[in-house]
Amino acid sequence: MAKTALHVDAGNINTDALISFTRKIVRQESLSGEEGPVIQIISDEMRALGFDRVWVDKNGSAVGQIDGARPGPTLLFDAHCDTVGIAPGSVWTREPFGAEIVDSHLYGRGAADMKGALAAMLHAAAGVDRSKLAGKVIVSASVMEEVYEGGALKTIMDQTQPDFVVIGESTQLNLARGGRGRAEIHLETIGRPAHSSSPHLGVNAVHLMTRVIAEVEKIPLGKHALLGPAILALTDIISEPYPGYSVTPSRCRTTYDRRLLTGETPEGVLNEITSLPALREIDFTAKIAQSEHRTYTGEKLHADKFFSAWELDDNDSFLQKSLKGLRASGLDPRLTAYRFCTNATYSKGIANVPTIGFGPGAEGDAHVVDERLSLTELEKTARGYRGIIDAVLAG
Numbered sequence: 313m314a315k316t317a318l319h320v321d322a323g324n325i326n327t328d329a330l331i332s333f334t335r336k337i338v339r340q341e342s343l344s345g346e347e348g349p350v351i352q353i354i355s356d357e358m359r360a361l362g363f364d365r366v367w368v369d370k371n372g373s374a375v376g377q378i379d380g381a382r383p384g385p386t387l388l389f390d391a392h393c394d395t396v397g398i399a400p401g402s403v404w405t406r407e408p409f410g411a412e413i414v415d416s417h418l419y420g421r422g423a424a425d426m427k428g429a430l431a432a433m434l435h436a437a438a439g440v441d442r443s444k445l446a447g448k449v450i451v452s453a454s455v456m457e458e459v460y461e462g463g464a465l466k467t468i469m470d471q472t473q474p475d476f477v478v479i480g481e482s483t484q485l486n487l488a489r490g491g492r493g494r495a496e497i498h499l500e501t502i503g504r505p506a507h508s509s510s511p512h513l514g515v516n517a518v519h520l521m522t523r524v525i526a527e528v529e530k531i532p533l534g535k536h537a538l539l540g541p542a543i544l545a546l547t548d549i550i551s552e553p554y555p556g557y558s559v560t561p562s563r564c565r566t567t568y569d570r571r572l573l574t575g576e577t578p579e580g581v582l583n584e585i586t587s588l589p590a591l592r593e594i595d596f597t598a599k600i601a602q603s604e605h606r607t608y609t610g611e612k613l614h615a616d617k618f619f620s621a622w623e624l625d626d627n628d629s630f631l632q633k634s635l636k637g638l639r640a641s642g643l644d645p646r647l648t649a650y651r652f653c654t655n656a657t658y659s660k661g662i663a664n665v666p667t668i669g670f671g672p673g674a675e676g677d678a679h680v681v682d683e684r685l686s687l688t689e690l691e692k693t694a695r696g697y698r699g700i701i702d703a704v705l706a707g
């Protein structure tokens with residue numbers, strides 16, 4: 313049988329325009345909840361690049377659509393456009409919003425996480441040959457990812473009903489087919505206050521908590537061949553009243569960061585703590601933390617801080633086509649997984665829509681001082697996205 317080679321026409325991706333657009337959005341600060349100005353720039357670019365439909369949804373995410381000549385599946389590319397801030401006291405050697413280019417690297421907050429990937433998606437999708445396309449390509453610039461993974465993507469997916477999703481978070485140009493999830497767990501002990509001159513008259517909530525912590529630290533955690541180990545890490549502790557003046561604490565609370573593997577549920581991760589036999593006598597509670605966020609458009613997003621792990625089978629046909637498309641673009645990706653949590657926690661972890669990750673830079677390039685992005689990788693990323701479009705929506 314003759315093998316039909318996939319031809320990826322990446323020749324019309326304008327690298328200069330791609331780089332200059334990436335610089336433009338890096339120059340525009342966009343903290344979570346303050347993405348309005350960058351969304352304006354992004355939706356203007358989508359219109360200038362000839363997207364067939366461009367809109368901003370209720371959360372303020374920008375969405376652009378390109379229609380192929382024939383009907384077919386919907387392929388969604390998602391990149392968040394919010395970034396973390398500049399930590400007070402941190403010293404950058406490059407201006408964080410200067411978008412300087414030095415030695416073929418673009419410097420600035422958001423360059424690697426993940427405005428470069430976003431720009432590459434826009435420019436890869438824009439020049440695609442609609443006559444060869446069966447289906448739709450959608451690019452979303454989602455908001456609020458740094459504080460609530462998957463929250464804004466859910467709204468985008470409700471509107472666009474994608475068959476396949478590509479997340480552009482850093483993979484070093486490899487193909488991610490899974491990712492660990494995360495949960496934030498609050499533990500609380502309740503004691504009884506007493507004057508600290510007679511502590512034996514009360515029950516000290518901090519002493520109770522030290523016993524809880526000692527047992528929690530011994531919980532054996534799972535390991536996953538692709539995703540790595542589950543994690544349970546203590547991140548804070550506080551007692552009440554705080555500060556305590558001559559009174560034993562009546563309440564103590566700790567936060568644990570739990571990194572999740574596939575199949576783990578909120579009930580399961582709480583139960584492994586509350587069912588510890590050594591803690592049967594101790595009055596304590598374990599809960600998944602809650603948070604509430606307001607988008608720049610005024611929408612309230614309520615989150616249970618439990619973000620599922622996800623995995624796509626390595627025989628999955630979307631994954632195999634994407635791999636073929638990346639190879640046809642001259643890339644040589646390995647199959648890998650995210651250690652950090654991404655919007656795929658919703659697209660695959662909850663909505664169960666086949667999802668892969670592909671993007672420039674490494675996970676360790678995110679949130680750092682002097683954040684930077686290789687321009688060579690930026691250009692290869694755009695070619696890779698074009699390859700995925702051609703392979704998945706070939707008419």
Ligand SMILES: [Zn+2]
Nearest residue numbers: 392425426481
């Ligand atoms: Zn990110």
